[in-house]
Amino acid sequence: MKILVTVKEVAEAADDFEIEGTDIGEQYLEYDLNEWDDYAIEAAVQLSETYGDIEVVSATIGPERSEETIRMALAKGVDRAIRVWDDDIAAADLDVAAKTRLFAAVVDEEEPDLVLSGVQAADDGFGATGVSVADEIGFDWAAVVNHLDTEDDLSTAHVHRELEGGIEELTDVDLPAVLTIQTGLNEPRYASLRGIRQAQSKEIAAFGLADLGLDADAVDSPISRTGMYEPETESDATYFDGAADEQAAQLADVLREKGVVSE
Amino acid sequence: MNFDLPAEHRMIRDQVREFCEEEIAPIAQEIEDEHRFPEEIFEQLGQLDVMGVPISEEYGGLGGDTLLYSVVAEELGRVSGGIGLSYVAHTSLGSKPIELFGTDEQKAEWLRPLAAGDELGAWALTEPGSGSDASDMDTVAERDGDEYVLNGTKQFITNASVANSVLVKAVTDPEAGYDGISTFIVDPDDDGFEVATVWDKMGLNCSPTCEISLDDVRVPEDRLLGAEGEGWTQTMKTLEGGRISIAALSTGLAQGAYEAAKEYSGEREQFGKPISTFDAVRDMVVDMHRKTERARLLTHKAATMYDDGDDVTRASALAKLDASEAAREVAEDAVQVHGGYGYTTDFPPQRFYRDAKLMEIGEGTSEIQHLIIGRQLGL
Ligand SMILES: Cc1cc2nc3c(=O)[nH]c(=O)nc-3n(C[C@H](O)[C@H](O)[C@H](O)COP(=O)(O)OP(=O)(O)OC[C@H]3O[C@@H](n4cnc5c(N)ncnc54)[C@H](O)[C@@H]3O)c2cc1C
Numbered sequence: 001m002k003i004l005v006t007v008k009e010v011a012e013a014a015d016d017f018e019i020e021g022t023d024i025g026e027q028y029l030e031y032d033l034n035e036w037d038d039y040a041i042e043a044a045v046q047l048s049e050t051y052g053d054i055e056v057v058s059a060t061i062g063p064e065r066s067e068e069t070i071r072m073a074l075a076k077g078v079d080r081a082i083r084v085w086d087d088d089i090a091a092a093d094l095d096v097a098a099k100t101r102l103f104a105a106v107v108d109e110e111e112p113d114l115v116l117s118g119v120q121a122a123d124d125g126f127g128a129t130g131v132s133v134a135d136e137i138g139f140d141w142a143a144v145v146n147h148l149d150t151e152d153d154l155s156t157a158h159v160h161r162e163l164e165g166g167i168e169e170l171t172d173v174d175l176p177a178v179l180t181i182q183t184g185l186n187e188p189r190y191a192s193l194r195g196i197r198q199a200q201s202k203e204i205a206a207f208g209l210a211d212l213g214l215d216a217d218a219v220d221s222p223i224s225r226t227g228m229y230e231p232e233t234e235s236d237a238t239y240f241d242g243a244a245d246e247q248a249a250q251l252a253d254v255l256r257e258k259g260v261v262s263e
Numbered sequence: 264m265n266f267d268l269p270a271e272h273r274m275i276r277d278q279v280r281e282f283c284e285e286e287i288a289p290i291a292q293e294i295e296d297e298h299r300f301p302e303e304i305f306e307q308l309g310q311l312d313v314m315g316v317p318i319s320e321e322y323g324g325l326g327g328d329t330l331l332y333s334v335v336a337e338e339l340g341r342v343s344g345g346i347g348l349s350y351v352a353h354t355s356l357g358s359k360p361i362e363l364f365g366t367d368e369q370k371a372e373w374l375r376p377l378a379a380g381d382e383l384g385a386w387a388l389t390e391p392g393s394g395s396d397a398s399d400m401d402t403v404a405e406r407d408g409d410e411y412v413l414n415g416t417k418q419f420i421t422n423a424s425v426a427n428s429v430l431v432k433a434v435t436d437p438e439a440g441y442d443g444i445s446t447f448i449v450d451p452d453d454d455g456f457e458v459a460t461v462w463d464k465m466g467l468n469c470s471p472t473c474e475i476s477l478d479d480v481r482v483p484e485d486r487l488l489g490a491e492g493e494g495w496t497q498t499m500k501t502l503e504g505g506r507i508s509i510a511a512l513s514t515g516l517a518q519g520a521y522e523a524a525k526e527y528s529g530e531r532e533q534f535g536k537p538i539s540t541f542d543a544v545r546d547m548v549v550d551m552h553r554k555t556e557r558a559r560l561l562t563h564k565a566a567t568m569y570d571d572g573d574d575v576t577r578a579s580a581l582a583k584l585d586a587s588e589a590a591r592e593v594a595e596d597a598v599q600v601h602g603g604y605g606y607t608t609d610f611p612p613q614r615f616y617r618d619a620k621l622m623e624i625g626e627g628t629s630e631i632q633h634l635i636i637g638r639q640l641g642l
Contacts (some may be wrong), residue, residue: 068270075274190282193312193325193335196274 001154002055003044004112006103006130007037007073009066010123022225033069036118040181042188043148044116045077051154055079059106061099063090067204074199075191082106086208092219100132102219105212107137113154115178119144134178141178142171146185266560268334275327276334282311283342291343292608294469300425301469304346309380317354318362322370324378329504329566333511337559340515341522344618345469347515348625351508352421352470353377357384360430360446360501364489373428373448382427387417387449387475388498394418395631397432398441398495402477404433411435411487413447413480416459419625423473424458426451431477432498435491444494448486455480466617503575505626506583510562513586513622517558520590520597520615521551527610528600538600547600551593558586577639584632587622594619 009031017028041058048054058073059082060066070081084102092098107115115137117130134141146168147160154175161169162182173179191199209218238254240247255261268276287304294301308314317332318324325331332354339347361374361384376382393399402415413433423429429449436443449456460474489497525548528539538544565578597612598605605612623629 068274071270071274072278075278190311191274191278192310193275193278193316193327196278197271197325197327199274200271 001051001053001114002057002110002112003047003114003116004107004110005037005040005044005056005058005073005078006115006117006133007041007058007060007070008034008118008121009060009062009069010034010121012122019228019230022228024228031065031069033072034118034121034123036120036122036181036183037073038188039183039185040116040118041073041076041078042186043179043181044114045189046186047114047150048077048079057082057110057112059084059103059110061085061089061094061102070204071196071199071202072191074202074204075195076189077195078202080202081204082110082207083204084207084212086210088209088216089219093221093224094219095221095223096126096128096132098219098221099129100136101214102212103129103133104136105214105218106207107133109207109212113176114157115139115176117178117180119180119182130178130180137178139176139178140173141180142173143180144182145179146182148179148181148185268330272331272334275331276338279311279313279335279338280341282307283338287339287346288342291346292611292614294343295345295466295614296468296608298463298468300349300471301346302425305349305380305383308350312380313350314353314380315358315378318358318374318378322362322378323375324358324362329507329569330563333507333562333566336508336511337515337518337562340512341519342515343469344512344516344615344621345467347512348467348618348621349383349422349425349470351505351512352386353384353426355505355508356386356501357422357426357428357430359504360386360488360497361448363500364446364493364497366485368485369448369488376427383422383425385420385422385426385429386501387420387423387429387431389418389420391416391418391474395628397498398444400432400434400444402431402433403437404435404445404447406435406484407481409484410481411447411484413449413455413477413482415477417475417477419462420473420475421470423451423475424461424471429456429475430488432494435494439492441495442492444498445491446488446494446497447482448488449477449480449482453480453482465620466614467621502626503579504569506579506632507562507565507569507575509622509626510558510565510579510582510586513583513590513619514555514558514562516590516615516619516622517551517555517586517593520594520612520619521548521555523611523615524548524551524597524600527604531602544600547596551596554589554593558582558589561585577636580627580632580635580639583622583626584629584636587619587629590619590622591616 011029013024014028017024044056048056056078058078061084120127131143142159144162145159146162149158157173240250312325315324316327316335320326336351358377377384388397390400404411404413431447431449434443435445455478457476458473459476462472528544529537531538561582565582568578569575594615601612604610
């Protein structure tokens with residue numbers, strides 16, 4: 001059995017960043033593994049530890065710089081990694097559809113039984129790639145999975161999905177499937193130092209568009225970024241003083257005033 | 264000349280830093296206040312392969328180099344000097360000598376559990392009457408058949424109360440001076456071994472510092488480390504590596520104090536603006552950065568030379584002297600930058616300040632480092 005985990009190196013802006021053109025200045029960015037993906041990796045590695053005989057492969061779309069981040073996944077127990085990149089991809093503004101085409105091509109190549117992705121990426125936050133890939137490759141899917149059990153023969157995943165308003169959906173998904181993993185599903189491990197050392201010699205295979213049977217059209221996008229600005233932040237905090245009942249009365253007044261509750 | 268850490272070292276640094284920030288930083292002051300050795304942290308460090316970083320893989324270690332070990336020690340120091348001290352005493356003093364001077368059997372029995380992090384190591388040189396003049400020791404080991412009988416008192420022994428093995432220096436030939444000293448692997452469970460005192464200290468209180476008494480402790484002859492009379496040359500070699508680890512730990516203390524001050528100076532406002540905009544405060548923070556960088560460069564240089572097999576007598580003494588001084592000065596300034604809050608235990612600078620002071624005392628005082636470097640310079 002094979003599990004494919006999609007992982008992304010995400011940019012995080014420093015506290016005092018500046019916008020240059022339509023992006024945050026490169027000097028203000030730090031790169032790290034997308035938080036959601038850390039949980040997806042942990043889920044895959046735990047499955048492989050539980051069942052044995054499962055190969056865990058990570059796939060990422062990203063420049064050479066991202067190899068250090070990918071190696072952290074390898075250090076935590078991913079067996080090998082695929083990195084998709086070339087000049088055409090670098091020049092493109094990747095939207096969800098483009099990423100879907102790239103990952104679908106990787107799925108064609110690898111034929112995994114289970115694909116795990118993070119719910120969303122911490123930087124662009126589309127929150128759509130996992131489900132979009134499932135649709136493209138014709139797998140069943142479950143999005144925003146915060147609890148995962150598997151049938152002993154790995155035919156079915158019993159999942160809890162986190163919905164809005166604190167509601168959970170309990171559902172079964174037959175494999176092959178795509179699950180998008182929510183933070184809190186498990187407790188991602190620290191990489192052991194031996195794991196990090198061993199990861200230095202694990203394979204990170206580089207694929208370009210041509211290697212995946214695609215051409216530059218695959219990363220064309222009708223979407224383009226036209227501007228970037230920092231939204232004005234307003235903070236409007238009200239402090240209540242006094243004993244608990246006085247504070248409660250003041251809170252009630254505010255809630256009425258703001259129209260949260262009726263008179 | 265390349266000043267970048269290799270990718271593997273960077274990754275390990277980042278992962279150890281994450282562990283330190285998540286697991287150690289939140290309890291760093293609490294374990295000081297409680298004078299509690301945090302066993303659970305050392306257990307986790309063992310699982311992450313931190314406890315045997317510079318020990319060969321053959322004996323369960325990570326097989327990393329001294330540079331990697333320095334990077335790890337610095338990260339521990341950045342959050343907790345006490346955990347850092349127990350770590351470097353375990354590694355440089357308690358484990359490394361067994362790897363360097365032990366037989367295969369000794370390594371299998373005594374080094375392996377240390378390197379794997381299942382057990383903790385300690386090293387006992389100092390005595391009540393002999394500190395800087397360490398070879399002038401009173402502890403003796405007399406041969407009796409195929410055993411040695413140890414008698415004496417050892418002072419300020421890090422980890423002795425939590426260790427599973429203590430490397431004890433003792434005189435086997437009182438006539439032979441430096442060549443009359445030998446090293447023994449002592450098990451705290453051996454009859455006659457007693458931890459007489461665990462000291463209350465100015466800082467580093469989560470790291471136990473013990474007085475131990477050896478009262479007719481009988482050890483079989485296979486507990487002799489190396490040959491009789493080699494104890495002093497082993498000590499010199501051990502301290503050369505140990506000083507690099509104290510330098511690394513000191514760099515970490517300086518880094519932690521510098522970061523705390525830099526952050527605070529940007530947030531704290533007086534006279535309507537952040538205090539970092541006042542020249543006096545800015546200059547203090549800049550100097551903290553300068554001293555920390557200098558300490559790190561000297562430490563990495565000494566570590567790299569050690570890995571290259573060069574003579575590091577001067578380089579390790581220089582790194583230790585400079586980094587320990589930097590740590591104390593930077594930590595003191597961090598208290599100053601924090602004003603009254605820096606004097607409270609709610610903020611970490613006072614802890615770095617307390618912890619840093621020991622770095623100018625342990626493994627050879629600053630005066631002794633000057634003496635060593637002066638000698639190296641032919642003065
Ligand atoms: C927290 C802690 C942990 C320790 N851990 C260990 C351990 O694990 N194992 C171990 O064996 N030891 C350990 N030590 C002992 C430490 O190495 C000694 O305290 C140190 O070497 C100084 O010895 P001393 O305390 O006897 O001071 P002394 O040697 O009495 O020194 C007193 C003062 O005299 C100065 N002085 C002495 N001789 C000279 C000279 N020739 N020239 C100029 N100045 C001189 C010193 O620099 C110092 O300022 C530890 C100590 C502490 C406090």
